[in-house]
Amino acid sequence: MDIEGSVALVTGANRGIGRAFARALIEHGAAKVYAGARDPAKVVDQDVTPLRLDVTDHQQVADAAAVAGDVTVVVNNAGIGGASTKLLEGPFDGARRAMDVNYFGTWAVSRAFAPVLARNGGGALVNMLSLASWVGQPLFPGYAAAKAAQWSLTDALRKALREQGTLVVGVHAGFVDTELSAWTDAPKISAAEVAEQTVRALADDRVEVLADEETRKAKDALSLPLDPGAPKTDTTDTDDTTDAIDTTDATDTTNTTDTTAETGTVLGAVLDRWKAAVDGHRPQEVAAQFTEDAVFQGLHPYSVGRQGIADYYASQPLGLTADYRVLETRRLADDLVFGYLGVDFGFTDRPTLGVNLGVLVRCVDDGWYISHYQVSRLD
Numbered sequence: 316m317d318i319e320g321s322v323a324l325v326t327g328a329n330r331g332i333g334r335a336f337a338r339a340l341i342e343h344g345a346a347k348v349y350a351g352a353r354d355p356a357k358v359v360d361q362d363v364t365p366l367r368l369d370v371t372d373h374q375q376v377a378d379a380a381a382v383a384g385d386v387t388v389v390v391n392n393a394g395i396g397g398a399s400t401k402l403l404e405g406p407f408d409g410a411r412r413a414m415d416v417n418y419f420g421t422w423a424v425s426r427a428f429a430p431v432l433a434r435n436g437g438g439a440l441v442n443m444l445s446l447a448s449w450v451g452q453p454l455f456p457g458y459a460a461a462k463a464a465q466w467s468l469t470d471a472l473r474k475a476l477r478e479q480g481t482l483v484v485g486v487h488a489g490f491v492d493t494e495l496s497a498w499t500d501a502p503k504i505s506a507a508e509v510a511e512q513t514v515r516a517l518a519d520d521r522v523e524v525l526a527d528e529e530t531r532k533a534k535d536a537l538s539l540p541l542d543p544g545a546p547k548t549d550t551t552d553t554d555d556t557t558d559a560i561d562t563t564d565a566t567d568t569t570n571t572t573d574t575t576a577e578t579g580t581v582l583g584a585v586l587d588r589w590k591a592a593v594d595g596h597r598p599q600e601v602a603a604q605f606t607e608d609a610v611f612q613g614l615h616p617y618s619v620g621r622q623g624i625a626d627y628y629a630s631q632p633l634g635l636t637a638d639y640r641v642l643e644t645r646r647l648a649d650d651l652v653f654g655y656l657g658v659d660f661g662f663t664d665r666p667t668l669g670v671n672l673g674v675l676v677r678c679v680d681d682g683w684y685i686s687h688y689q690v691s692r693l694d
């Protein structure tokens with residue numbers, strides 16, 4: 316969708332990730348951003364329009380939908396930790412409150428604004444989810460359950476609002492550097508980074524953002540067996556080697572092996588993994604995003620198969636980065652997606668190189684992989 320000229324509402328926009336969402340939307344050309352806040356006086360950004368909105372107050376939600384009737388992008392960001400509820404003892408109050416804000420609050424705002432978005436041409440609904448949507452968290456079980464519920468809601472909304480042309484985007488992240496995660500010293504990405512990735516996904520009509528490496532790994536691990544030796548994905552407790560993900564009930568319709576997954580989701584997931592591995596200078600991991608027999612044409616002689624791809628990326632300079640935008644996509648068959656991209660390869664010691672890139676992404680046994688990669692130099 317076009318962010319330029321859009322009108323957005325962000326809930327919980329007075330601080331943290333919500334504030335960064337509002338800022339990113341303004342910076343990408345939104346004409347107006349309503350900054351939902353329980354206390355509008357706490358909204359300090361001069362470029363946004365404060366709007367009183369406690370997402371658990373049904374009257375305030377209804378009033379917001381009436382006042383902000385021009386909205387084309389809704390970002391359900393408001394959330395709390397609910398960490399006072401322990402897994403094996405004590406009261407459930409914190410967990411109930413997390414359900415109220417994160418899950419029912421998102422649901423209430425989505426319901427109230429669905430007709431507004433429909434009236435305004437479809438637009439987009441963004442739900443701020445978490446790595447914890449997919450991974451049970453012994454340290455904050457109520458939060459994770461609320462985020463899992465919110466993910467399920469997001470998936471239902473994606474299907475239900477397709478007909479009215481609303482793009483529904485789920486944003487998953489591990490720890491983000493805000494007050495919510497101030498209790499832990501675990502590695503964190505910035506709120507601005509989450510917001511920037513989300514705005515790019517909106518611009519590219521992608522339905523999912525996996526904002527960091529831990530989150531991408533957690534999603535990949537959903538298809539792994541449930542044995543105690545399975546790779547850990549719980550970022551909260553790095554000493555617990557017995558932790559594993561329960562995938563027995565997984566009904567994730569965006570699973571990478573699902574041939575009905577949406578074209579944008581398939582392409583975005585593969586390309587995000589490719590980009591993360593390129594940016595991290597991990598040649599074997601880049602090669603692992605390709606099929607065994609992939610035909611690869613970079614800016615040097617072509618190669619076939621993963622080893623040639625690993626060698627190619629191993630020869631690239633440290634600090635190489637790849638920023639892509641999707642220009643065209645086609646669903647060629649259930650198991651075959653074509654993507655035509657613009658890619659800017661950044662270097663530390665020379666100007667950025669812009670290329671166009673065609674990729675064929677194919678579903679084989681256990682997931683989606685690039686089977687043909689063809690770069691065209693633009694100058």
Ligand SMILES: NC(=O)c1ccc[n+]([C@@H]2O[C@H](COP(=O)([O-])OP(=O)(O)OC[C@H]3O[C@@H](n4cnc5c(N)ncnc54)[C@H](OP(=O)(O)O)[C@@H]3O)[C@@H](O)[C@H]2O)c1
Nearest residue numbers: 327331332353369370392393394445490491493494495496
């Ligand atoms: N930080 C992380 O590590 C992380 C990781 C993944 C996902 N997330 C998700 O990202 C979202 C934003 O989190 P954050 O890290 O930015 O947290 P934060 O810094 O604690 O900010 C939370 C925001 O939500 C608002 N809020 C709380 N209850 C509300 C309610 N009932 N109605 C309206 N607004 C309410 C807060 O308003 P007040 O100022 O009035 O309290 C605040 O603006 C949440 O959904 C969170 O689950 C966070």
